[in-house]
Amino acid sequence: MNWEKLLNNNRLRQSNRKNPEDARNDFESDFGRIIFSPALRRMHDKTQVFPLTTDDNIHSRLTHSMEVMSVGYSLGVQLCENEEFRTRIGRDKYDLFREIPMIVKNICLIHDIGNPPFGHFGETVIQNYFKDFFSKCSFPDKKQKNSQKLDLNEEQRFEFLNFDGNAQGLRVLTKLQILNDAFGLNLTFATLAAYIKYPNYEKINDKIIEQHKIGIFYSEREYFEKIISECELKVGDRVIRHPLCYLMEAADSICYLTMDMEDGYNMGLYDLNYLYNKLKDIPSIKEKIEKIYQDPENYYKNxxxxxxxxxIQIIQQLVVLAVKNFEVNLSLIETGGYNKELIEDDETNKLAEILRSVCKEKIFTYRDINSLEITGHSVIGGLLDYYIKFVFHTDKKYRKRASALISNSILNAAFEENNLIGNDAKIDNLSDYYKLKIIVDFVSGMTDQYALNHYQKISGQKIN
Structure with missing residues (x-):
């Protein structure tokens, strides 16, 4: 694998960064573009685990992503400290420290940028909504009497039936953060390639790590092919992950497992004794956990x-494990032969497995979470109902009102993609596929609270 290509700093649209006073490299420039993007700001009110919480101590998607960014940066720095790795890459130490940790930092910050409101359950709601909706429709290749006719092919329907925040994130980054063209934030090829956790749009295969989900939508395939080509991520006919994606995945898992554990404690779902009994027999942290728990000198106070x-002890252990597994398995990673998460590759301690059991036993069964997720089902399903009814309505007045409510940036991105300008830039001139796209783009980009308020307004439940 060619690391010169993997660290490709070119962009979908040729960069105009020519300011001699700007000392940043292209990956540091990516970070600035991400930090100032509206999509990142909206993550402050998107669910991590606890929907619509008023407790400021509980994690949102934004605080989670910031923590993932911090851990990811640490992983990148530790990797670059390895002299054997630096020699393998053939990069100057100074340059490498400004490249790899920065790329990992970037992709960690944006890894959830495409997630809909109400967390991962929001993805499930959208998937199931379209499963039900399409069952009542007629298509050119699947005709059904007395049903709504939609001009969508099977590949396009497959995308809605398998809606995923990762694929939506690529759309957000490359198109929906539109200014004056259809290139979104116009990030570097290396950042975009390393972001793509599932370089897959054809089928879902649980046995292959990069095919667990759909990571590319029909609308972004052209960009995807360009990114993959520029970073040389094809092995035969198979597209594999960018190696740095494994570090982002590890940072994400480390943070959500440990911080969900802490959030669960803060919400009163279990006590210290429960956590201690879960962790006390793990070889790599046993002594330190016992010392903290016993606290003979009353150092920790409470x-x-x-x-x-x-x-803290868990994160440190998992970071060491992730970097070690990355280094040991780098040859397999580079050829697409490594089929595990870095922190799951741990037969001795099984620390990640134990942390997942805490979430499964105590957090995901929490009644308030499930109750609010059902609220999310009603809100997202209701919004999709209203907007699909309006956008596809036979009365032009309804279509016009839908257009007035949908975000201008969403509409402009769709018009730009379809080369609709001037008087032609209208919802009526979009294909059925793109009519559904603008609705899903709009709804999935909402924050939890905005989605709830907007649904209550358009359903007549409240006026202000």
Missing amino acids: DITKVVNFR
Whole structure:
């Protein structure tokens, strides 16, 4: 694998960065573009685990992503400290430290940027909505009497039936953050390639790590092919992950496992004794966890401080594990032969497995979470109902009102993609596929609270 290509700093649209006073490299420039993007700001009110919470101590998608960014940066720095790795890459140490940690930092910050409101359950709601909706429609290749006719092919329908925040994120980054063209934030090829966790749009295969989900939508395939070509990520007929994607995945898992654990404690779902009994027999952290728990010198003062220090020890252990597994398995990673998460490759300690059991036993069964997720089902399903009814309505007045409510940036991105300018830039001139796209783009980009308020307004439940 060619690391010169993997660290490709070119862009979909040729960059105009020529300011001699700007000392940043292209990956540092990517970071600035991401930080100032509206899509990133909206993550402050998107669910991590606890929907619509008013508790400021509980994680949102934005605070989660910032923590993932911090851990990811640490992973990148530790990797670059490895002299054997630096020699393999053939990069100057100074340059490498400004490239790889920065790319990992970028992709960690944007890894959830395409997630809909109400967390991962929001993805499930959208998928199931279209499963039901399409069952009542007629298509050119699947005709059904007395049903709504839609001009969508099977590949396009497949995308809605398998809606995923990762694929939506690529659309957000490359198109929906539109200014004056259809290139979105116009990030570097390396950043975009490393972001793509599932370089897959054809089928879902749980046995191959990069095919667990759909990571590319029909609308972004041209960009995807360009990114893959520029970074040389094809092995035969198979497209594989960018190696740095494994570090982002590890940082994400480390943070959501440890911080969900801490959030669960803060919400009163379990006590210190429960956590200690879960962690006390893990070889790599056993002594440190016991010392924190017993606290013979009363150093930690209270239980919440002990839980925080449990988390610190766990993160440190998982970071070491992730970097070690990346280094040991780099040849397999480069050829697409490594089929595990870095922190799951741990037969001795099984630390990630134990943390997942905490989430499964105590957090995901929490009644309030499930109740609010059902609220999310009603809100997202209701919004899709209203907007599809309006956009496809036979009365032009309804279509006009839908157009007035949908975000201008969403509409402009669709018009730009379809070369509709001037008087032609209208919803009526979009294909059925893109009519559904603008609706899903709009709804999936909403924050939890905005989605709830907007649904209540258009359904007549409240006026202000």
